[in-house]
Amino acid sequence: MKRIILVGKPNSGKSLLFNQLTGLRQKVANFPGVTVELKSGRMGQFELIDLPGVYSLQSLSRDEEIALTHIRQAMEDADTALVICTLDASRLQTSLVLGLQIQAMAKAHGKQVVFALNMFDEMQRHGHVIDLKAFEQALQSPVYAISARTLYGIAEFKDAITALATQAAPAPIPVDQDANRLNNQARELAQQFGMQSSIVLKNQNRIDGFLLHHLSGSLVFLVIMFLLFQSIFTFAAPIMDAVEAGIGDLAAWVTGLMGEGMAADFTRDALFGGFGAFLVFVPQIMVLTLIIGLLEDSGYLARAALICHRPLSYFGLSGRSFVPFLSAHACAIPAIMAARTIESPRKRLITMMTIPLMSCSARLPVYGLLIAVLVPERSYLGGLVNLQGVVFFGLYMFGIVTALVVSSMLAQSKTIGEQQQDMPFILELPTYRFPHWKPLVRRVLQSGKAFIYRAGPVIFAVSVVLWALGYFPQGSNLEHSYLGMIGHWIDPIFEPLGLDWRYGVAILMSFLAREVFVGALGTLFGIDGADEHVGDLATQIQQDGLALGAGIGLLLFYVIALQCVATVATLRAETGSNRLVTLLVVGYGLLAYLIAMACAQLIG
Amino acid sequence: MTSMLTPAMTSSDSQDAAMTLWDAPKGTVALIASVDTGLDPQVQLRLRDIGIEPARQLICLQRGPFGGPVVISVADTVYSLEQPIARRIRISPTV
Numbered sequence: 001m002k003r004i005i006l007v008g009k010p011n012s013g014k015s016l017l018f019n020q021l022t023g024l025r026q027k028v029a030n031f032p033g034v035t036v037e038l039k040s041g042r043m044g045q046f047e048l049i050d051l052p053g054v055y056s057l058q059s060l061s062r063d064e065e066i067a068l069t070h071i072r073q074a075m076e077d078a079d080t081a082l083v084i085c086t087l088d089a090s091r092l093q094t095s096l097v098l099g100l101q102i103q104a105m106a107k108a109h110g111k112q113v114v115f116a117l118n119m120f121d122e123m124q125r126h127g128h129v130i131d132l133k134a135f136e137q138a139l140q141s142p143v144y145a146i147s148a149r150t151l152y153g154i155a156e157f158k159d160a161i162t163a164l165a166t167q168a169a170p171a172p173i174p175v176d177q178d179a180n181r182l183n184n185q186a187r188e189l190a191q192q193f194g195m196q197s198s199i200v201l202k203n204q205n206r207i208d209g210f211l212l213h214h215l216s217g218s219l220v221f222l223v224i225m226f227l228l229f230q231s232i233f234t235f236a237a238p239i240m241d242a243v244e245a246g247i248g249d250l251a252a253w254v255t256g257l258m259g260e261g262m263a264a265d266f267t268r269d270a271l272f273g274g275f276g277a278f279l280v281f282v283p284q285i286m287v288l289t290l291i292i293g294l295l296e297d298s299g300y301l302a303r304a305a306l307i308c309h310r311p312l313s314y315f316g317l318s319g320r321s322f323v324p325f326l327s328a329h330a331c332a333i334p335a336i337m338a339a340r341t342i343e344s345p346r347k348r349l350i351t352m353m354t355i356p357l358m359s360c361s362a363r364l365p366v367y368g369l370l371i372a373v374l375v376p377e378r379s380y381l382g383g384l385v386n387l388q389g390v391v392f393f394g395l396y397m398f399g400i401v402t403a404l405v406v407s408s409m410l411a412q413s414k415t416i417g418e419q420q421q422d423m424p425f426i427l428e429l430p431t432y433r434f435p436h437w438k439p440l441v442r443r444v445l446q447s448g449k450a451f452i453y454r455a456g457p458v459i460f461a462v463s464v465v466l467w468a469l470g471y472f473p474q475g476s477n478l479e480h481s482y483l484g485m486i487g488h489w490i491d492p493i494f495e496p497l498g499l500d501w502r503y504g505v506a507i508l509m510s511f512l513a514r515e516v517f518v519g520a521l522g523t524l525f526g527i528d529g530a531d532e533h534v535g536d537l538a539t540q541i542q543q544d545g546l547a548l549g550a551g552i553g554l555l556l557f558y559v560i561a562l563q564c565v566a567t568v569a570t571l572r573a574e575t576g577s578n579r580l581v582t583l584l585v586v587g588y589g590l591l592a593y594l595i596a597m598a599c600a601q602l603i604g
Numbered sequence: 605m606t607s608m609l610t611p612a613m614t615s616s617d618s619q620d621a622a623m624t625l626w627d628a629p630k631g632t633v634a635l636i637a638s639v640d641t642g643l644d645p646q647v648q649l650r651l652r653d654i655g656i657e658p659a660r661q662l663i664c665l666q667r668g669p670f671g672g673p674v675v676i677s678v679a680d681t682v683y684s685l686e687q688p689i690a691r692r693i694r695i696s697p698t699v
Contacts, residue, residue, distance in 0.1 A: 058650045060646065095678040097653055179653065309673050311669065423647065424686060424688055425686035426685055
């Protein structure tokens with residue numbers, strides 16, 4: 001299929017334009033989140049590819065490097081029929097710097113270029129008028145005035161690019177690609193056709209004066225972070241309850257139809273009990289993705305990175321580490337991918353290595369269960385402070401603090417990424433904008449889908465294997481099942497932690513994915529569907545007796561230990577080092593074990 | 605811009621020519637005097653592409669909170685630069 005590629009500066013409305021041109025026919029070729037993704041979609045008989053935004057043909061970070069590699073490949077590819085370059089009509093100079101470099105490159109490769117003069121509505125709102133005919137003449141490529149937001153000019157643009165892409169490719173022509181000359185030309189064109197920068201920046205600077213102020217800026221930042229974590233619980237809770245109830249009802253209905261027997265046992269315990277339990281966390285991931293998306297699209301995330309840069313520098317990190325750390329609270333995998341935006345390879349590596357310490361949503365069921373077992377439901381200050389909530393918060397903080405301590409230790413180490421040149425922190429502060437719902441909704445749905453597709457197979461396999469090991473030899477109880485035999489064999493490992501073999505099996509199983517813990521423990525405690533009624537399982541554990549020290553130890557174990565196959569695989573792919581990943585799994589595992597042992601021995 | 609300069613301003617210009625971007629107080633309007641040629645070539649090229657090169661104008665909009673990155677506008681875009689890089693850009697204030 002012939003391809004049309006979409007290139008442009010970050011924040012030039014490229015993603016929204018892509019959405020408007022392709023509609024529902026698109027897919028993300030990478031993990032979602034605030035990260036580098038290559039999106040492709042259908043537009044008529046063409047495939048439209050949205051390439052990650054870049055500032056110029058000079059890369060400073062890994063994500064830009066990847067984007068530029070893709071741009072170069074697309075230019076050389078015979079299937080590339082057309083290059084669309086987006087320009088921000090309100091900021092011509094900056095977008096023309098990239099635009100002219102792309103145009104020169106395309107001409108040299110015999111590719112047609114069309115300019116999408118986006119945000120035309122914004123420019124008009126400022127009362128600016130542009131002579132499109134003259135601008136087109138000066139650029140020597142077709143220019144279309146559009147607004148991806150209001151859909152102004154989109155229909156005509158679609159027709160025009162379809163017509164252009166069907167034409168025969170022009171012959172490659174030798175072009176002077178000297179960036180200095182092109183940059184000067186961009187400046188002259190912007191002076192002739194563009195808006196005055198003082199008008200464009202007026203509102204943005206006024207808001208920044210408040211949001212980046214020492215006092216008001218820090219205050220707003222803290223409030224936003226507090227609301228963000230609050231809303232993960234408050235917004236997501238009803239949806240999670242609904243999903244949980246839905247799965248419970250479905251399980252009861254299906255097993256009711258099946259009657260008694262091995263097939264029904266399997267369906268109830270392995271399918272719904274094991275696999276169903278993890279679907280409950282999908283809404284939470286989607287809510288977090290939505291909030292991060294809102295913050296990013298509004299332009300605030302760049303300010304948050306700026307505010308955090310200095311404090312994070314003390315720990316050997318960059319302000320850009322903030323976004324990966326934030327999204328790691330939903331899931332470590334998109335967070336590790338998002339670390340590609342970090343300019344310094346060394347800081348990027350340290351960020352990736354400490355991301356697993358952030359409490360991702362897979363730990364929530366474990367925290368939820370153990371807190372229900374260990375912490376009494378008590379409120380203080382007239383219900384304002386909930387003891388269980390405080391412990392929840394404490395666990396998140398424990399993860400963050402540990403990550404910072406580990407970061408500063410890694411930063412001291414000379415062997416971490418020393419061979420690479422350190423890149424400075426240069427960050428664009430984009431205009432504040434009201435986020436458009438379309439790309440946001442798509443991103444949120446995508447995050448849920450990706451989570452299920454990624455973790456689903458693993459959890460399914462674990463559920464089936466665990467169920468089979470616990471069920472056979474048929475007719476025996478759990479103690480004498482194959483699982484019981486394995487459990488007794490590993491018992492000595494978990495004895496110093498004050499935990500018996502059932503916890504041992506659940507912990508070992510959750511090295512595949514942490515969510516498995518609750519389901520596995522539920523099966524092992526012999527109550528059917530315990531994982532769908534966490535409260536019931538908690539009562540069962542309380543009656544069974546779990547020492548406070550061992551329980552706290554177990555909680556902290558789950559904060560620290562790197563128990564996720566998908567995260568390990570992503571880390572290996574992104575760092576390209578087996579040694580490093582092994583070191584992390586063993587190191588965090590050992591640290592978690594020692595902390596848990598200390599708790600069990602000291603608190604009792 | 606040059607046409608607007610009064611003689612008095614031009615003299616203060618040369619006086620402050622030693623100033624780095626990091627030392628510029630909030631509200632400074634300046635012409636870039638030089639960018640350290642010892643910087644990584646890739647960084648220099650990027651700075652050039654975003655308009656941070658000799659004789660271009662920049663405005664210091666904000667000192668980052670708590671010694672954080674400085675916020676400047678160059679042409680139609682706002683950037684923040686951390687201390688190690690802002691220190692290696694020399695400016696001559698015009699206001």
